[in-house]
Amino acid sequence: MRVMSPDTLLAAEHRRTLLRQITHLLALPAQHQKRYVDAMIARYADWVQLMPASEAHHHAGLGGMLDHGLEVAAKALQIRRGHVLPPGAAPERIVHEADVWTYAVLTAALVHDMAKPVVDQVITLYAEDGRQLGPWEPWHGPIPDRPGAAWYAVRYRRDRRHKLHEPVAPLVAHWVLPACSLTWIARHGDLFAMWTAAIHGDMEQAGPLGQILLQADRESVARNLGGGSPDRLPTAAKGLHEKLATALRHLLDQEHLPLNRNGAAGWLTGDDLWLVSKRTADALREQLRQEGHTGVPSSNDRIFDVLQEHGILVPNGERAIWKATVASDDWSHDLTLIRFPVSRVWADPVCRPDEFGGTVSVHSHTGSTADDAKTEATSHAMETSAAAEGVTGSQVVNDIGGCEGVTPRSGTEHKTQSISYASHTPQNDREPACPSHSDNAATAKDEQTTSAPTADSDSGHSLPDDNGEAFLAWLRSELAEGHLAINEPYARVHVVDAGLLLLSPGIFRDFYQATGRDWNNAQKRFLKMRLHQKNPRNDTNIHHYIAERDRHTGYLKGILVPDPEPILGAWRPEPNRYLRPSLK
Numbered sequence: 255m256r257v258m259s260p261d262t263l264l265a266a267e268h269r270r271t272l273l274r275q276i277t278h279l280l281a282l283p284a285q286h287q288k289r290y291v292d293a294m295i296a297r298y299a300d301w302v303q304l305m306p307a308s309e310a311h312h313h314a315g316l317g318g319m320l321d322h323g324l325e326v327a328a329k330a331l332q333i334r335r336g337h338v339l340p341p342g343a344a345p346e347r348i349v350h351e352a353d354v355w356t357y358a359v360l361t362a363a364l365v366h367d368m369a370k371p372v373v374d375q376v377i378t379l380y381a382e383d384g385r386q387l388g389p390w391e392p393w394h395g396p397i398p399d400r401p402g403a404a405w406y407a408v409r410y411r412r413d414r415r416h417k418l419h420e421p422v423a424p425l426v427a428h429w430v431l432p433a434c435s436l437t438w439i440a441r442h443g444d445l446f447a448m449w450t451a452a453i454h455g456d457m458e459q460a461g462p463l464g465q466i467l468l469q470a471d472r473e474s475v476a477r478n479l480g481g482g483s484p485d486r487l488p489t490a491a492k493g494l495h496e497k498l499a500t501a502l503r504h505l506l507d508q509e510h511l512p513l514n515r516n517g518a519a520g521w522l523t524g525d526d527l528w529l530v531s532k533r534t535a536d537a538l539r540e541q542l543r544q545e546g547h548t549g550v551p552s553s554n555d556r557i558f559d560v561l562q563e564h565g566i567l568v569p570n571g572e573r574a575i576w577k578a579t580v581a582s583d584d585w586s587h588d589l590t591l592i593r594f595p596v597s598r599v600w601a602d603p604v605c606r607p608d609e610f611g612g613t614v615s616v617h618s619h620t621g622s623t624a625d626d627a628k629t630e631a632t633s634h635a636m637e638t639s640a641a642a643e644g645v646t647g648s649q650v651v652n653d654i655g656g657c658e659g660v661t662p663r664s665g666t667e668h669k670t671q672s673i674s675y676a677s678h679t680p681q682n683d684r685e686p687a688c689p690s691h692s693d694n695a696a697t698a699k700d701e702q703t704t705s706a707p708t709a710d711s712d713s714g715h716s717l718p719d720d721n722g723e724a725f726l727a728w729l730r731s732e733l734a735e736g737h738l739a740i741n742e743p744y745a746r747v748h749v750v751d752a753g754l755l756l757l758s759p760g761i762f763r764d765f766y767q768a769t770g771r772d773w774n775n776a777q778k779r780f781l782k783m784r785l786h787q788k789n790p791r792n793d794t795n796i797h798h799y800i801a802e803r804d805r806h807t808g809y810l811k812g813i814l815v816p817d818p819e820p821i822l823g824a825w826r827p828e829p830n831r832y833l834r835p836s837l838k
Contacts, residue, residue, distance in 0.1 A: 255304050255316065257397055257404055260296035263303065263320060272324040279331035280356060290357060290435055297430045298323060298364050300396045305371050309410045309605070311504040312475040319370065322474055327363040330470035334359045337462050340444060351442060358439050361431055362452040362467055368430060369422035374414045380405040395429060410605065416508055420455025427453065458802070476546035494549075495564040498557065501541040502534075503599060510743060511537055514610040516585045517736050517827075521610040526568070527594040528614050531558070531575055533739055534592060540744045558592060568593040582612035587735050721772060722779025725765050729756075730821055732768075741830040748799075748830045753787070753816040755799060755833070761812075780813075787816045791837070798836035809836065 264273065273295065280291060302320050307313035313322040338348060339355040371377060377390035379397065382404040390397055390406065397403055428436075440446045448463045457464030479500060505511045511519035511534060519537070520529035535554040542550045551557050558574035561567040570576045576591045591614075600606040717724040729747075732738040739745040746761040747754065759777060766773035780786075781795055789797050801808040810833065815821060 255406055255408070257406060258303060259398075260299040263299040263317075264295070266317075269321070269324060272328050275328045276324070276331060276360070279328065279335070280360065282353065282357075290432070290438070291360070293432055294361070294364065294430060294435060295324075297396070297432075298368070300398055301368060301426075301430055302371065303397060303406070305375065305377075305408055307367065307370065308504075309374075309507055311500060311507070312478045314500075318478075319367065322478070323364050323367065325474040325477070326366070326467070326470045327360050329473050330359050330363040330466050331356065333466045333469055337466065339462060341462055351445070354438055354442055355445060357435070358445055358449045359463060359466055361435060361439070362449055362463055363470060365423055365427045365430060365453045366455070366467060366471070367419060367423070369419040369426055371408075372426060373418045373422055374411060376409050376411055378407045378409075379403040380407070392426060392429075412605065412607075417455065420453075423453050423455075424450070457807075472546070479545050479547070493564075494551075495560050495566060497542055497547060498538055498561060499566055499598070501538050501545070502594075505537050505541055506599065510541075513607055516582065517740070519736075519739070519742075521580055521612070521614055522596065522607055523610050523614050525596050526614075527596050527599055528576070528578065528580070528591045529594065530736060531590045531592045532737070533742075536744050537742065561592075566594065566598050568595060577617040579615045579617070580612065581615070582610075588617075589736065717769065717771075720779055721776040722781075722783050724769065724771060725762065725776040725780050726783070726785075726820065728765055728769060729761070730823075733822065738764075740827055743801075748810070748812075748833055749818070749827045750799065750814075750833055750835075751829050752797075752835070753814050754818040754821060755797065755810070755812045755814055757810055757812040758796065785815050785817070785820055786813045789814075799833045800836050801833055 264270065276291070276295075277287060280287065282291065299320055302323065304316045305319045306315060307318040307322040313319065334356055340347065340351060343351075372392045377392075377397070379387040379390050379400055381387055381402045384405070387400065387403060390400065390403075394400075397406055439449055448459070448461045451457070451459035451461075452463045452467055457468055460467070479497065502511075506513070506520075511529065513520050513522060519533050520527055522528075532554060535557050538557060539550055539552075551560070555574075558567070562569050562574050567574060570593070574592055576593055578589060578591050580587050580589055580591075596606060717727055729738070733740065733747065738747060740747050741749055746757045746764060748757075749755075759773065762773040762777045762780075765771060765776055786795060788795055795813055796811050797814040799810040799812075801810055818826070
């Protein structure tokens with residue numbers, strides 16, 4: 255790409271429209287507009303040039319960083335009009351400081367992502383004649399400051415660290431913000447503290463500035479990806495298959511779908527990427543909903559059909575599902591997978607992850623329509639049970655979610671894969687040690703219940719008669735086989751510093767769907783086993799956690815098991831760094 259001047263970069267009509275909006279919303283005197291705003295935006299354009307804002311997510315095209323910065327700035331200024339700032343101040347102070355608070359919103363919006371080229375990308379500079387000049391060193395200033403630089407090429411670092419750009423942003427902010435800007439903001443102590451927190455990515459400490467920036471950023475992302483935005487401009491609509499493909503690349507890039515290890519979501523072998531079917535569909539659905547998309551299919555089969563129709567996944571005959579054994583030196587799992595051509599996920603071979611060192615062996619028999627009918631029957635039984643209890647559909651959704659402030663998933667989306675408890679054999683150190691009731695699990699007769707048909711009795715699976723012990727056996731085996739995710743955005747199970755957090759009642763409703771057992775009784779019987787720890791703040795069984803990730807905040811509630819060994823055995827994943835205890 256050619257190195258361009260700020261005037262050339264900002265000449266595009268859609269950018270000129272955004273600049274006019276920014277000028278109108280600021281309403282500064284002409285001399286202040288020129289000194290504090292025009293010069294800063296020109297320096298921002300000089301800094302980001304035509305670099306993308308992400309590799310495979312929002313604003314991933316040429317000029318994506320510039321467009322995203324201007325969009326967030328314009329939207330943040332619009333949102334700021336609905337806030338009285340400084341919060342709780344006397345009317346005289348509010349009037350006196352109105353302009354500096356508005357200006358702080360603008361500067362935070364421009365600066366918050368400007369370190370992405372520094373930590374996420376490698377920029378190589380070239381002379382006019384094509385001679386390579388070496389890498390861009392952002393610590394020495396914008397690309398045009400490098401003598402002789404006329405062209406540049408961008409590639410993404412394979413070893414980049416997620417969200418590192420946030421704490422690095424203040425280190426390079428001076429290349430965009432004039433000294434007079436920092437002087438003006440720094441004169442106001444409360445504002446300066448919030449502003450510094452905002453550009454560091456600490457939105458909780460940033461107060462109203464953080465709230466404004468988060469909302470503006472989300473709406474810019476949603477607009478670019480085709481999601482819902484209150485003032486969305488008319489643009490060419492993206493098909494669902496494009497949205498799913500973009501979301502998949504993002505989830506893989508951010509390692510929300512980890513690869514090539516025991517308990518991973520997928521494995522790369524040769525020209526194929528194999529992903530656990532249900533786990534991937536749940537993650538795609540949750541990602542699209544967080545981005546503001548509407549009309550996201552609640553059925554996994556529909557998601558698979560869309561991907562299959564557009565050649566994004568490799569079908570297995572007329573079906574999307576493959577049943578295969580994934581094995582490495584010391585572990586092996588039989589899984590239900592979907593298969594993608596690697597070239598459809600990573601167009602650039604340089605960006606592809608390393609291949610899996612083990613094997614993925616496809617089974618000759620991949621299931622029948624009877625299996626699908628059984629799964630659908632289990633889902634229908636859950637809906638019927640909820641209706642019999644007088645629970646509305648929305649209540650079922652909210653109960654299942656177990657997370658306030660995060661879009662919950664509907665009951666039909668949790669069709670947990672069935673596995674045989676009677677024939678299961680530990681295969682590696684990740685496999686939990688057998689519980690004290692394992693002999694009963696191997697020999698118990700099929701359970702009959704009056705509240706709902708039992709999936710385990712229909713399929714020949716054996717579980718202990720006691721619903722609490724049955725839940726524990728099911729949970730251990732589902733985690734060991736990789737059917738239940740840990741520490742993922744949509745997971746029911748999270749490792750925290752204090753132990754293992756089981757989101758409740760969602761995890762027990764998943765147990766119902768897999769086995770047909772009474773989930774409410776299973777929860778009560780599990781608590782009778784006294785594996786959990788009560789919340790000392792309110793002497794209840796429920797612990798509350800705050801989840802903060804990718805500028806999204808949610809509230810989780812669940813049962814805390816201080817000693818994970820009865821569930822995980824010797825396996826100890828790292829605690830989820832995105833969770834922290836709430837003071838509730």
